[in-house]
Amino acid sequence: EIVLTQSPGTLSLSPGERATLSCRASQSVSGNYLAWYQQKPGQAPRLLIYGISSRATGIPDRFSGSGSGTDFTLTISRLEPEDFAVYYCQQYDSTLWTFGQGTKVEIK
Amino acid sequence: QLVESGGGLVQPGGSLRLSCAASGFTFSTYSMSWVRQAPGKGLEWVSYISTSSSPIYYADSVKGRFTISRDNAKNSLYLQMHSLGAEDTAVYYCARGYLENTFDMWGQGTMVTVSS
Numbered sequence: 426e427i428v429l430t431q432s433p434g435t436l437s438l439s440p441g442e443r444a445t446l447s448c449r450a451s452q453s454v455s456g457n458y459l460a461w462y463q464q465k466p467g468q469a470p471r472l473l474i475y476g477i478s479s480r481a482t483g484i485p486d487r488f489s490g491s492g493s494g495t496d497f498t499l500t501i502s503r504l505e506p507e508d509f510a511v512y513y514c515q516q517y518d519s520t521l522w523t524f525g526q527g528t529k530v531e532i533k
Numbered sequence: 534q535l536v537e538s539g540g541g542l543v544q545p546g547g548s549l550r551l552s553c554a555a556s557g558f559t560f561s562t563y564s565m566s567w568v569r570q571a572p573g574k575g576l577e578w579v580s581y582i583s584t585s586s587s588p589i590y591y592a593d594s595v596k597g598r599f600t601i602s603r604d605n606a607k608n609s610l611y612l613q614m615h616s617l618g619a620e621d622t623a624v625y626y627c628a629r630g631y632l633e634n635t636f637d638m639w640g641q642g643t644m645v646t647v648s649s
Contacts, residue, residue, distance in 0.1 A: 456633070457633055458633055459633075460633065460635040462576075462636075469639035469640065469641060469642060470568075470576065470626075470636075470639055471639075472631065472636060475631065475632050475633045475637075476632060476633040479633075481637060482637075513575060515576075515635065515636075517633075517634035520581075520588075520590040521590070521592070522566070523578065524575055524576040524577065524578070525575070526575045527575045527576075
């Protein structure tokens with residue numbers, strides 16, 4: 426089973442700043458099966474990025490994904506007030522889906 | 534949209550059946566999964582079912598205790614849960630399968646609490 430480790434656990438930033446979130450896999454992620462989700466309190470997760478770098482429908486272009494192998498990054502170029510939330514990475518491998526433990530982006 | 538139901542309080546060792554009603558899209562053409570989230574914790578994938586109900590996959594933590602199924606004629610997804618323990622306490626989401634094995638549509642979740 427591939428384990429995803431996200432860092433940092435919490436990111437304290439101000440609106441307008443750039444956010445860089447990391448997701449590291451315990452072994453190489455197969456194909457392009459790496460995604461990112463955003464979750465706000467009391468809400469279901471929302472798909473942001475699939476296939477490492479493709480934005481889901483309706484996702485603003487300030488969100489971007491990159492990486493390969495075992496190291497992946499979600500970048501939010503300029504934080505908007507609505508971007509403060511918890512972010513999860515997710516991978517698929519051999520009939521198993523796993524999520525990272527999450528990174529909380531909070532207002533500084 | 535996806536709307537889950539069937540959650541509630543159940544005693545340890547008990548059973549519960551969750552349902553997920555789909556609308557607004559052609560349910561039969563999408564794979565579906567259940568994903569859960571324990572209180573204050575992260576997301577855990579639970580089970581997957583393909584469009585035709587085969588193949589089906591389970592997380593090791595629920596294998597042998599949970600059964601996923603679907604009724605394409607009723608646009609519904611189900612999760613039958615047996616031998617429930619405190620570790621199964623969570624919000625259970627149904628989620629629609631999307632490109633690159635992701636989930637692009639989620640329900641609002643239904644809470645399952647296992648406690649005596």
